[in-house]
Amino acid sequence: MHDKTLKQLADALAARQISSVELTGLYLDRIKRFDPQLNSFITVTESQALAQAAAADAARAAGKAVALTGVPIAHKDIFCTQGVKTSCASKMLDNFIAPYNATVVEKMNAAGLVMLGKTNMDEFAMGSSNESSFYGPVKNPWNTAFVPGGSSGGSAAAVAARLAPAATGTDTGGSIRQPASLCGITGLKPTYGRVSRWGMIAFASSLDQGGPMAQTAEDAALLLNVMAGFDPKDSTSTHIDVPDYTATLNDSIEGLRIGLPKEFFGEGLDADVEQCVRDAIREYEKLGAKVVEISLPNTHLSIPAYYVVAPAEASSNLSRFDGVRFGYRCNDPENLEALYKRSRGEGFGEEVKRRILIGTYALSAGYYDAYYLKAQKVRRLIKNDFDAAFANVDVIMGPTAPHAGFKLGEKAANPVALYLSDIYTIAVNMAGLPGLSLPAGQSNGLPVGLQIIGKHFAEARLLNVAHRFQQATDWHLQIPAAFA
Amino acid sequence: MQWEAVIGLEVHVQLSTQSKIFSGSANKFGAEPNTQASLIDLGMPGVLPVLNEDAVQKAIKFGLGINADIAPRSVFARKNYFYPDLPKGYQISQFELPVVGKGFIDITLDDGSTKRIGVTRAHLEEDAGKSLHEDFHGMSGIDLNRAGTPLLEIVSEPDMRSAEEAVAYLKAIHSIIRYLDISDGNMAEGSMRCDCNVSVRLKGEEKFGTRREVKNVNSFRFVEKAIKTEIQWQIDELESGRKIQQCTVLYDPAKNETRAMRSKEEANDYRYFPDPDLLPLEVSEDMINRVRAHLPELPAQKIERFMGELELSDYDARVLVADRAVADYFEQVVAESGAKPKMAANWVSVELLGALNKNDLSIEQSPVSATQLAGLIKRIVDNTISGKIAKQVFEELWASGGTADSIIDSKGLKQETDTGAIETIVDQVIASSPDQVAQYLAADEGKRKKxxxxxxxxxxKLSKGKANPQMVNDILARKLV
Structure with missing residues (x-):
């Protein structure tokens, strides 16, 4: 059963070939058996999951089942889950039981999905290797010496190893797409404002966006149907209608204009990765698409601008973790200042502290104009690049990451090298666009992802384009041998 | 040396919206600690603010009330600093682009002169919670009921030159916010708070002196005293050859002194930046017009009408208009009594306000309602009682309630208007006062009046005050010949 897609599981449940309790038990068993090798879960909510599954079965018996009733899923530990530890993979929130549900979780619950547990991640979503977690690194199921990517590394590894049929993730600079690429799954970062941020612990509010991480584009479409939509509790969510993302999956892509940004195929791109991407593009040409070379001239500015904007917002967003109301508090602080300094000094990990310092500096009096304001202007330039490109193409394609992955510890001592590996994903967040990564080949036994970038709110088109590829290829069906 | 003070005020007004500015919690004073604090007010991980439109409407109302520009687009910014009663570690405020731009308020001083005080801006922001330092055995308690209460911060130009001007400006703001019904303006409960920027310079000098900011003064009286104390302190320093250091100070009413809290160097770098959780606030011309259409008559307009239409003196008009509730009370008395406005004005501003002041009551707490007072004045107008007796009836109304008519009846206070009866008393008095009659008759016209x-x-005295004064005068004039 575990080799089935979310869609197939939903069909099996609907056909009563299996109950939700049985299916949930199967995945809980797999987590117990395999997760010690991967460390992809921070919390497994076994008893709640079985209770939710029983309720789903009852709903089905009563004729009240909907599309995904009874299907198990895992949530990145950045989404608040009522009554369940929500840690953001930080010591700071190791003791934090969320008193409410994120809108994404609430919608999943309402749609009858069963939560298996909370997945590991980089601390406060800051990282690209899942090595900054307080709960230890996640391993890549394809080769456990390698990182799974990050920050949604736990979700990606869990889905790749089929410890969960699908999971939620969040993406601030590539945190859904890059681990999806490294673990060989399909991950979608929707348009900024498409999915509610209520209850999603904020890293960089103007960039953060939740989205589905799944085996196939079709599964991602089913999940986005549940996740997307305006939320009165999130002022930055949009009022645009949510289409049925599964309805257009099989639309023809004959005549699709694919833009290939020359900046995505330059220095620093691994040769194997480039080959996989070019092969995938050829596959699209076979399906009737046309390739247009385009330019996104300000791509090289996206990382420096991102590392001003994101840490600036983070430095402010993470101020609430002060040891006063919830989360970690140091022992016996001698006064208020010590309470702050020690609680934060002891509660946050190195990468989080580094980014708070960068952000605090960038917003300081006398530096604001030179850094934050300048970065916002760069952001505008990046957006203009995409707007100009989309005047002539329907989607943009390229690699998701410059490499197929790297070993645990390889870049741990060099944060800048790690930052640079997000070169192809960050600009998409800066422009607020939707982006998707799907498996498109392998390099030395590690998956390689193809990134597809769309126009604002063109998620349906992205999923359609990805689905057509998956109808013609089988990279998305590969399961790492050790977990098959 | 001739010194001149330069004063600018930052006034924080809590807006009387049903719910808080960014959450659905009730916005009410005096509840049990932390019973009006939602997930948002607690700054829980993952929560997001949603702007309360009523707070925006109230800010626009104020802007229109002080003839200010309303910004078509304004931006909420985060002001970052750590304090236990600031749950998120930042306050959502407006920094570069406030919703209300430049405006002005005309103030009237005690000598009757007026002065125009410029308002630089007014912006929306959220209030912080409260730290409680008592009853926690060496620890502090935090009450977040107040966190997220909508505030309008009104920043003046440095246009005031004395403590009296500052208080007049503050009272004018108080009057405007009460008229607009955007705040209860209760300073004792913190609904209106004031920071005073004070500096001193030699008269004739154009450059401002170094200012010190007196924080959080919470009554009109203390504002006046704090500013006076601060001005004198600065003059003393300057005259002793010392320089003023920019800093914030606290006013201690018990010692009547201002004490430095923190210097400019120790001041926080608030690291303002636009709040990415909130979209820019767009105010359409349409919205402004809708608010404008429902704008009540403002103090300045009401004073004009009272002086023109109602023929009141400038002084009477100002006394009655200062508090909207008093003005409303007065207008009700005029309408129900049918008396001349001047007469009603005297009764409200002298008798009623005098009694309220003496008993430390507000007009809302008055034991005599406008209808009761109008009932009393009606009986003066129709000659049932004299003005003098009316004061007696008023005291009775104040003490025991009821109506003027019931008191006049039960105490037999109805005015004597029977010519025969009054003549009998006049004759009696003339007969028993031969010396005075002789004196009177011998006197010239001028002395006779006395x-x-x-x-x-x-x-x-003989009529127990009930004889109609006009009739008494007429009959006396007829008989004393």
Whole structure:
């Protein structure tokens, strides 16, 4: 059963070939058996999951089942889950039981999905290797010496190893797409404002966006149907209608204009990765698409601008973790200042502290104009690049990451090298666009992802384009041998 | 040396919206600690603010009330600093682009002169919670009921030159916010708070001196005292050859002194930046017009109408208009009594306000309602009682309630208007005062006016004040020949 897609599981449940309790038990068993090798879960909510599954079965018996009733899923530990530890993979929130549900979780619950547990991640979503977690690194199921990517590394590894049929993730600079690429799954970062941020612990509010991480584009479409939509509790969510993302999956892509940004195929791109991407593009040409070379001239500015904007917002967003109301508090602080300094000094990990310092500096009096304001202007330039490109193409394609992955510890001592590996994903967040990564080949036994970038709110088109590829290829069906 | 003070005020007004500015929690004073604090007010991980439109409407109302520009687009920014009663570690405020731009308020000073005070801006922001330092055995308690209360911060130009001007400006703001019904303006409960920027310079000097900011002064009286104390302190420093250091100070009413809290160097770098959780606030011309259409009559307009249409004196008009509730009370008395506005004004501003002040009551707490007072004045107008007796009836109304008519009846206070009865008393008094009559008759016209008072007094005494004064005068004039 575990080799089935979310869609197939939903069909099996609907056909009563299996109950939700049985299916949930199967995945809980797999987590117990395999997760010690991967460390992809921070919390497994076994008893709640079985209770939710029983309720789903009852709903089905009563004729009240909907599309995904009874299907198990895992949530990145950045989404608040009522009554369940929500840690953001930080010591700071190791003791934090969320008193409410994120809108994404609430919608999943309402749609009858069963939560298996909370997945590991980089601390406060800051990282690209899942090595900054307080709960230890996640391993890549394809080769456990390698990182799974990050920050949604736990979700990606869990889905790749089929410890969960699908999971939620969040993406601030590539945190859904890059681990999806490294673990060989399909991950979608929707348009900024498409999915509610209520209850999603904020890293960089103007960039953060939740989205589905799944085996196939079709599964991602089913999940986005549940996740997307305006939320009165999130002022930055949009009022645009949510289409049925599964309805257009099989639309023809004959005549699709694919833009290939020359900046995505330059220095620093691994040769194997480039080959996989070019092969995938050829596959699209076979399906009737046309390739247009385009330019996104300000791509090289996206990382420096991102590392001003994101840490600036983070430095402010993470101020609430002060040891006063919830989360970690140091022992016996001698006064208020010590309470702050020690609680934060002891509660946050190195990468989080580094980014708070960068952000605090960038917003300081006398530096604001030179850094934050300048970065916002760069952001505008990046957006203009995409707007100009989309005047002539329907989607943009390229690699998701410059490499197929790297070993645990390889870049741990060099944060800048790690930052640079997000070169192809960050600009998409800066422009607020939707982006998707799907498996498109392998390099030395590690998956390689193809990134597809769309126009604002063109998620349906992205999923359609990805689905057509998956109808013609089988990279998305590969399961790492050790977990098959 | 001739010194001149330069004063600018930052006034924080809590807006009387049903719910908080960014959450659905109730916005009410005095509840049990932390019973009006939602997930948002607690700054829980993952929560997001949603702007309360009523707070925006109230800010626009204020802007229109002070003839200010309303920004078509304004931006909420985060002001970052750590304090236990600031749950998120930042306050959502407006920094570069406030919703209300430049405006002005005209103030009237005690000598009747007026002055225009510029308002630089007014912006929306959220209030912080409260730290409680008592009853926690060496620890502090945090009450977040107040966190997220909508505030309008009104920043003046440095246009004031004395503590009296500052208080007049503050009272004018108080009056405007009460008229607009955007805040209860209760300073004791913190609904209106004031920071005073004070500096001193030599008269004739154009450059401002170094200012110190007196924080959080919470009554009109303390504002006046704090500013006076601060001005004198700065003059003393300057005259002793010392320089003023920019800093914030606290006013201690018990010692009547201002004490430095923190210097400019120790001041926080608030690291303002636009709040990415909130979209820019767009205010359409349409929205402004809708608010404008429902704008009540403002103090300045009401004073004009009272002086023109109602023929009140400038002084009377100002006394009645200062507090909207008093003005409303007065207008009700005029409408229900049918008396001349001047007469009603005297009763409200002298008798009623005098009694309220003496008993430390507000107009809302008055034991005599406008209808009761109007009922009393009606009986003066129709000559049922004299003005003097009316004061007696008023005291009775104040003490025991009821209506003027019931009191006049039960105490037999109805005015004597029977000519025969009054003549009998007049005759009696004339007969028993031969010396005074002789004196009167011997006096010239000028002196007679004074001497007649004796007879009137005696007559009133005998009639227990009930004889109609006009009739007494007429009959006396007829008989004293």
């Amino acid at each position: 001497l007649v008072g004796y007879f009137v007094g005696q007559i009133m």
